[in-house]
Amino acid sequence: MKFNVTIASPSPLISSGSLIFNGTMIWLYTALGTEQVGYFVYLDSLTFVSIHFPQFDLLYDSLPLDPNKEHTATVQPIRLLESVIVEMDLGDEVDIMMSMDDGQLFEQDGFVAMGTWNTDSCLRAGRAAGMCHVSEGSGSIISYTFEGDAITLWGIVENSNSLYQVSVDGVQPVLYTPSNITTPPPIIVLAHYSNLGPGSHTIRLTSLPKDGKSRIEVDYAQVYTKSSIAGSVEIASSNIITDYSRTQHSIKHGLPSRHAFL
Structure with a gap:
């Protein structure tokens, strides 16, 4: 069985800049209308570089992750990150x-x-x-x-x-x-x-x-x-x-x- 957990700002999980989680997928979102800016997403050993445009709220969506491992996701600049959705598979x-x-x-x-x-x-x-x-x-x-x-x-x-x-x-x-x-x-x-x-x-x-x-x-x-x-x-x-x-x-x-x- 899979279900999604949503973490929204304000939350220490968001403001700290790094999210440690167990899960099978992760989606990182920002607020619509924020400025156009370049940003980095670090997920475990992977680095994703892109430019955020005000008309889009999705910063990053991952490929399937190992549910048995602990994962770390980080966004820079952290002010862009407004909410996170983590998919968890309980089996x-x-x-x-x-x-x-x-x-x-x-x-x-x-x-x-x-x-x-x-x-x-x-x-x-x-x-x-x-x-x-x-x-x-x-x-x-x-x-x-x-x-x-x-x-x-x-x-x-x-x-x-x-x-x-x-x-x-x-x-x-x-x-x-x-x-x-x-x-x-x-x-x-x-x-x-x-x-x-x-x-x-x-x-x-x-x-x-x-x-x-x-x-x-x-x-x-x-x-x-x-x-x-x-x-x-x-x-x-x-x-x-x-x-x-x-x-x-x-x-x-x-x-x-x-x-x-x-």
Whole structure:
């Protein structure tokens, strides 16, 4: 399964000048109407030289990349870079479909962390070596856009100072205060929303540390989509959670995953 992650300015990933990522393709964009100027794109060991014209917004699109390697993309001058799209291929093994009363439960790993991506720092070392994204500090955001009627975020909270806020479509953010932190921390439900209605939704988890360093790991999301079959039965939230727990068991026993941290 392939999906695209969009990183837009303002973001430290953009302003720093270099983007470190895992993915199979990358597209670099600028704003329409910016000046005509020559620019350089460096992708790993490759160098691309061109001239930007105000009527075009695409600076660079890559050939297929090795999904198992970490890649670095840099644009000079950096002021041209306004947004980046990274294509990620999670493979067939992380696509899980379940039948739930004429409905479907779709599970998908992979998030974008607005902050610093670091593939060497994992909360539980070795579990996702080379495959996790790390963002630390107050206000760091993990966002995920999906289509479905319900969503559950599963992950790990490192300590009791790691407060966080979650909202869907920017409506009524909810503040979460971790409790009963154990070592090692278990995978728990970070947030759950249901009855969202049809169409596309965006869930945002924002780090709000009480004091000290906050680290929150998001392992995966589970999205429930109601069936379009006539006469399908609406599933109560409690039943969704029960089925989510069964799917979590399969994830923890042998399926690869990507991780995001705050």
